[in-house]
Amino acid sequence: MSSWFRLNLALLTARLVAAACHLFHYPGTSLPGVVALKVCPDAVNLMTPAYERVLAVTGTNGKTTTANLLAHFLCAAGRPVAHNALGANMLPGIATALFRDRQFCGRSRSRIALLEVDEGSVGKVFAAVRPELVIVTNYFRDQLDRYWELERTTALLREALAGLPRTTLVLNADDPLVVAVGQGQAQVRYFGVLKESRPVSEQGIGTAEGGQSAVAFDGGAEREDCKPAAATGTASTCETREGRFCQRCGTELTYNYFHFGQLGDYFCSNCGFRRPDLDYAAWGISEGELLCMSISINGAPASAPDCDAGAAAPPGGTVSLRQSRQQTAPGAGALWARRELKLTAPLRGFFNVYNILAATAAAQELGVSDKVIQFAARRYKPATGRMEDFEFAGRRCTLALIKNPVGANEVLKTVIQTGGAKALVIAINDLAADGRDVSWLWDADFACLADPSVNRVICAGLRAADLAVCLKYAGVPLERIEVAPERPVSLKRLAAQQADKLYVLATYTNLFDYARLLGRLGSVVEQHAH
Amino acid sequence: MHIRVCHLYPDLLNLYGDRGNVLIFCRRAEWRGIEVQLDLISLPDQVRFSDYDFIFTGGGADLDQGLVSKDLDKKGPLLIEAVEQGVALLCICGGYQLLGRYYRSQDGATLPGVGLFDLYTEAGRRRLKGNILLDLDPELKGGIGACRLDTLVGFENHSGRTFLGETVRPLARVIRGNGNNGDDGAEGVNYKNAFGTYLHGPFLSKNPHFADLLIARALFRRYGSVDLAPLDDTLEINAHRVMEKRLR
Numbered sequence: 001m002s003s004w005f006r007l008n009l010a011l012l013t014a015r016l017v018a019a020a021c022h023l024f025h026y027p028g029t030s031l032p033g034v035v036a037l038k039v040c041p042d043a044v045n046l047m048t049p050a051y052e053r054v055l056a057v058t059g060t061n062g063k064t065t066t067a068n069l070l071a072h073f074l075c076a077a078g079r080p081v082a083h084n085a086l087g088a089n090m091l092p093g094i095a096t097a098l099f100r101d102r103q104f105c106g107r108s109r110s111r112i113a114l115l116e117v118d119e120g121s122v123g124k125v126f127a128a129v130r131p132e133l134v135i136v137t138n139y140f141r142d143q144l145d146r147y148w149e150l151e152r153t154t155a156l157l158r159e160a161l162a163g164l165p166r167t168t169l170v171l172n173a174d175d176p177l178v179v180a181v182g183q184g185q186a187q188v189r190y191f192g193v194l195k196e197s198r199p200v201s202e203q204g205i206g207t208a209e210g211g212q213s214a215v216a217f218d219g220g221a222e223r224e225d226c227k228p229a230a231a232t233g234t235a236s237t238c239e240t241r242e243g244r245f246c247q248r249c250g251t252e253l254t255y256n257y258f259h260f261g262q263l264g265d266y267f268c269s270n271c272g273f274r275r276p277d278l279d280y281a282a283w284g285i286s287e288g289e290l291l292c293m294s295i296s297i298n299g300a301p302a303s304a305p306d307c308d309a310g311a312a313a314p315p316g317g318t319v320s321l322r323q324s325r326q327q328t329a330p331g332a333g334a335l336w337a338r339r340e341l342k343l344t345a346p347l348r349g350f351f352n353v354y355n356i357l358a359a360t361a362a363a364q365e366l367g368v369s370d371k372v373i374q375f376a377a378r379r380y381k382p383a384t385g386r387m388e389d390f391e392f393a394g395r396r397c398t399l400a401l402i403k404n405p406v407g408a409n410e411v412l413k414t415v416i417q418t419g420g421a422k423a424l425v426i427a428i429n430d431l432a433a434d435g436r437d438v439s440w441l442w443d444a445d446f447a448c449l450a451d452p453s454v455n456r457v458i459c460a461g462l463r464a465a466d467l468a469v470c471l472k473y474a475g476v477p478l479e480r481i482e483v484a485p486e487r488p489v490s491l492k493r494l495a496a497q498q499a500d501k502l503y504v505l506a507t508y509t510n511l512f513d514y515a516r517l518l519g520r521l522g523s524v525v526e527q528h529a530h
Numbered sequence: 531m532h533i534r535v536c537h538l539y540p541d542l543l544n545l546y547g548d549r550g551n552v553l554i555f556c557r558r559a560e561w562r563g564i565e566v567q568l569d570l571i572s573l574p575d576q577v578r579f580s581d582y583d584f585i586f587t588g589g590g591a592d593l594d595q596g597l598v599s600k601d602l603d604k605k606g607p608l609l610i611e612a613v614e615q616g617v618a619l620l621c622i623c624g625g626y627q628l629l630g631r632y633y634r635s636q637d638g639a640t641l642p643g644v645g646l647f648d649l650y651t652e653a654g655r656r657r658l659k660g661n662i663l664l665d666l667d668p669e670l671k672g673g674i675g676a677c678r679l680d681t682l683v684g685f686e687n688h689s690g691r692t693f694l695g696e697t698v699r700p701l702a703r704v705i706r707g708n709g710n711n712g713d714d715g716a717e718g719v720n721y722k723n724a725f726g727t728y729l730h731g732p733f734l735s736k737n738p739h740f741a742d743l744l745i746a747r748a749l750f751r752r753y754g755s756v757d758l759a760p761l762d763d764t765l766e767i768n769a770h771r772v773m774e775k776r777l778r
Contacts, residue, residue, distance in 0.1 A: 141545070149545070149591040244541070436660065437685045439730045442547030465769035469735050472765055473553050483768070 003046055004106075010040035014099035027512060029088035033095030044091065044128040047098045050108040051082070054129050055362065058117045058157065059137030059178070061407045062355045063089065065347075066137055067116040068383050069359035074112060076376035077368045081114040085383065087508075089118040091125055119153050126160040133365060134161070135170040135358050139177040140242060140261055141440070142404035150177065150242055157181050170362050172354060173276045174263040180247035191280035191361045193353055195257050195265065248273045260350070261406040280361040282353050287417075291347045295360055297339040341370050345377040348387045348398075349414040351407070385511040387414070392522035393495035397502035399518060401511050402426075403434070405443035411505060416448045420500030424454070425490045427461035427506040427514065434507040438463045446474040456497045458482045460490035461510055487513055491521065531756070532565045533748060536579065538587040539598050539625075540570045546687070548588030548622050550732035551741075555584065558741050562759050564749075573601050579612035584748040589623030589730075599628060599641060606644035613646055618748035619724040622733060626719070626726035627651045627690055647719050647726055648695030654711075659687040662707030662729065663777040664717050667699055670743065679739045681705070682717075683773040684729030692728075694719055701727055706777040723747040736773060738766040 014036035021028025037043055048054055057067040064087040071083045082101035084093050094115050101109050117125045119139075126134075136157070139150055158181055161167065165186060172178045173190035182188045241262040246253055251270035258264035267274035284294040345356055356377065363373055382388050385401045398415075402408040415422065430436050449457055449471065457476060459467040464485040471481050484490040487510070494502055504514050537552045556566045571577055579585060590598065602609075609629070613619055627633050630649040633641045643650075664682040671680050682702050691711035694700060700710070701718025709717035710728070718727035725744070727733060734741040742758050749756045 151591055437546065437687060437730065439547035439550070439685060439732055442550030442553075442732055442735070443544075465765070465772045466731075466735065468765045469769050470550070473550070473557055473735075478762070478765075481765070483765075 003040070003042070006040040007043055007046050008104060010036040010043050011099055011102055011104065013039050014096065018096075018100070027086065028096070029084070029086045030090070030093040030096050032099060033088075033092035033097075036099055037092060037095055042128070044095050044098060044125070047095075047102055047108070048113065048129045050102070050106070051113040052111045053133070053366070054113045054115065054131045055081075055133045055135075055366075056115045056117050056126065056129070056131035057135045057137065057358075058119050058122055059135075059172070060119060060140040060142045060153075060404065061410075062137040062351065062358070063087070063116045064383050065352065065355040065386050066135060066358045067114055069345075069355060069377075069380060070135075070362050071114050072380050073359060073363040073368050073373050073376045074114070074366070076379075077363075077372045079112055080110045081112040082108060082110040083114045084116050087116060087383070089116040090121045091128075094125060094129070120156065122157050122160040126164060130164060131167060133168045133170065133362060134164075135362050136172060136178045136181060137354065137358060138172050138175045138261070138263065138406075140404055140406040141443070142407075142435070154181055161185060168365060170358060170365065172263070172358065173278055174259060174265070174354075175243070176247060176253060176262060176266055176273075176275075177243040179276060180243075183248075188276075189279045189361055189365060190276045191354075191357045192265075192275065192278045192282070193259055193263075193285075193357070194281050194283040246271060246273050260410060263354075280357055280364070282357045285350070285353055287348065287350060287414075289346070289348065290344050291349075291352055291356065292342070292344045293353055293356065295341045295343065295357060297341060297364065339370065341373065343374060343377045345380050347380065347382060349410055351410040352387075384515045385506065387411075388515065389525040390518040390522045391525050392491075392502060392518050395500065395502050396525065397494075397504065397518060397522065399504045399506070399511070399514055401508065402444075402505045403507055405440055405445075408444040408505070412445065412448050415503055415505075416451055416453070418501055419453075421453055421455050421498065422501045422503060423456040423458070423494055423497035423499035424449070424503040424505060425458045425460050425494050425514075426467055427487070427490065427504065427510040428459075428463040428467045429461045429507045429509045430463050431509045434509050438466050441467060441470045446471055446476065450475040450477070454480065455499050456480050456482060456493075458484050458490050458493050460485055460487060461507065487517060491517055495521075531563070531749065531753060532567070533559050533584065533745070534582045535566060535568045536577070536582040536585045537568060537570050538585055539572050539590070539594075539601075540588075541572050542594040542598055543588040543590035543625055545589050545591065546623070546685075546730040547732050548730060551588070551620065551622070551734045552586050554732065554734040554738075554741050555586070555744060558738070558761065559745055561761055564745075573597065577608075579605075579608045580615050580617060582612065582617060583751065584744065585609070585612065585617060585619045587621045587625035587628075589625055595624050595628065598624075599643075602628060602644050606646070609644060610646050613722055613724045616723055616751040618744050619646075620733075620744060621724075621726045622730065623688055623728055626728065627692065629724075629726060630692065631695075633690065646724065647721055648697040649692055649719055649726075650695075651690040651692045654689050654691045657687065657689045658708035658712050658728075660685070660707060661773060661777055662686045662709070662717070663705040663774055664702035664707075664709070664729075665705055666702045666740075667720060669699070670701070670720070670740075679737070679767070679770060681770070681774055682729065682733075682740060683736050683770055683777070684727075684731040684733050686728045687730060688728050692719075697721070701725055723750075736766060736770045738763045738770075 014032040017032040017035045057063050071081045074081050084097035168187040169182045170189050171182045173192040243262050246268040249271040251268050253266045256265040265275050279298045281296045282293050286292045385399045388399045390397045400411045430438050464483050468483050484493050506514050559566050629646040630643045631645050632643050633651045636653045698719050698721045700716035701720050704715050
């Protein structure tokens with residue numbers, strides 16, 4: 001049977017399965033691909049030549065938001081993309097997206113394929129699609145029952161990239177694990193966040209006294225090492241940091257500052273491994289309903305500000321932005337124009353700075369203009385459950401995905417820093433896509449929910465009981481913890497709370513059901529920055 | 531009353547939320563008015579382990595376990611001395627393997643362990659993972675405080691197959707899951723007041739009765755038999771029962 005025939009048969013199959021999914025109101029983000037790949041196992045290889053460009057996003061956190069932002073930027077530039085937008089990011093999900101974009105004549109509707117790729121699937125997927133540009137967001141511990149250990153996850157990407165010598169990498173320079181992956185690759189562009197980028201007002205939150213004692217809330221602060229908390233008998237509360245040891249020589253890395261997790265400005269005192277010079281540097285960040293930031297692009301030293309009137313120069317004069325390749329004359333730094341791009345996007349949470357930065361860097365590499373990026377960023381709509389707002393029980397209710405300690409901590413920080421009384425549903429499942437092992441909850445920092453502004457935490461999902469125990473030991477008063485495993489019951493209980501702001505934090509397999517329920521019982525709030 | 535806790539290698543052996551065990555141990559002691567002193571001990575520190583009442587160590591990534599293994603050449607004898615004197619100890623997964631006699635990897639290379647427990651571990655091909663239900667060793671049953679449970683629940687995730695020697699008892703028998711090696715029905719180890727297990731979760735989170743057993747054993751050397759006041763364990767017992775029901 002010719003491959004052409006099998007591919008078209010697979011396409012037909014995918015269409016039929018997709019139609020059936022639609023009929024039964026099943027999302028169908030990966031089932032059509034699962035079935036169609038049975039008909040034609042190498043369908044993804046066969047479909048990618050139809051695209052002028054194949055782009056990929058991988059890493060632990062921020063894949064979906066980064067890919068969606070980049071798709072949004074490219075669409076705004078008049079270049080529509082084929083894209084697995086809903087986060088089904090293993091081979092069947094990617095196949096589903098490509099089948100959806102393919103026509104029976106053998107052509108694709110879009111010229112660009114933008115693929116979010118699960119960090120455990122990079123081997124299979126990259127070999128099949130051979131991306132010309134890969135964004136790597138970060139590496140945190142996540143679903144260790146699937147990937148065992150981070151070392152193995154990063155090794156997978158390194159192996160996958162070894163077969164792609166001409167691929168451009170867009171890497172998070174603040175993450176030593178990501179940077180180590182790019183060593184030896186020819187084309188690498190780095191993005192990162194400058195010091196003191198986190199608003200000062202936010203530091204020290206999360207402790208009842210408003211003190212600065214919570215080590216987990218050290219955004220942009222100097223490093224505080226884990227200290228024995230002998231006085232209170234509290235167990236080690238320091239935030240989990242991956243990649244503490246130099247990937248080249250094994251010496252413990254020294255940090256000038258951290259943003260969160262292991263993200264920050266680091267160097268190895270032994271072998272000289274350090275955060276690379278930044279091609280795209282974010283600074284001057286303000287958080288709130290909207291995220292505002294400046295991005296310095298591939299330019300002169302920070303001592304030569306070239307920004308809009310009123311904008312401050314990037315902090316930390318010692319931070320070196322990468323010298324331009326065109327720059328030849330020494331001392332010409334001040335003359336060579338560094339560009340400042342000011343962006344505003346309807347996103348919340350410091351972690352989204354990295355997502356915007358990564359998408360902007362990739363869009364610039366693909367030739368999207370500053371103006372288009374600025375325009376599109378203002379009109380971005382968050383993906384399902386990425387701090388998505390609903391109107392529910394007469395109040396604002398925000399739905400957010402949590403799936404690993406670092407991601408959960410960043411969401412919790414954003415929750416706690418909003419004013420007023422709050423009530424939350426936290427829904428933890430342990431299906432395959434969530435990770436079967438829920439012990440990661442104990443590596444997250446739920447202690448911040450002991451804050452008096454949190455009226456109630458309703459534990460839901462298949463592992464509601466485990467979460468309740470975790471909250472108890474994190475110091476949340478017993479009378480504020482409630483166990484209600486069923487989704488509708490948990491939302492009914494949430495609606496009954498006296499609180500100004502409502503939140504639903506859910507693992508992956510709960511996310512879409514909560515989104516649907518909230519949409520049905522309330523309404524989606526669309527936020528645009530005009 | 532006063533209890534001295536040593537969290538060994540918290541910076542290196544810190545996978546799967548195992549540090550939650552230390553939090554649970556400390557909180558449950560504090561809630562009973564016992565004063566807790568917690569020390570985080572790692573590579574550069576030199577301590578006498580017999581100065582502690584309870585020692586905990588977890589599991590880590592391969593690279594970090596290599597560093598720990600080297601350091602245990604020095605610290606190992608002191609650990610053995612402490613356990614012989616009756617100090618309570620809990621080790622999980624990687625820590626459990628490191629305290630045995632040796633670990634033999636896929637290629638046949640043998641990594642010597644501390645030898646605190648009479649057991650050895652061999653690398654296996656298939657990873658043994660999933661929720662697990664155990665029947666606690668009869669000698670450990672009986673209940674401490676108000677919390678009467680005869681089973682243990684948790685999540686196992688290991689490729690090593692551990693085999694016990696003559697001089698030690700298993701911690702529990704497997705009802706559902708794999709246990710030490712997926713073969714002989716044994717899970718974990720018990721020697722004096724030292725315990726090893728593959729269970730994550732963290733282990734003590736859904737097994738409050740075992741946390742109390744450890745506290746009682748830790749206090750015994752200096753205070754003799756102590757009656758631990760009962761605590762409100764509604765949430766912990768509920769979590770235990772939900773998992774037990776799912777697996778039975």
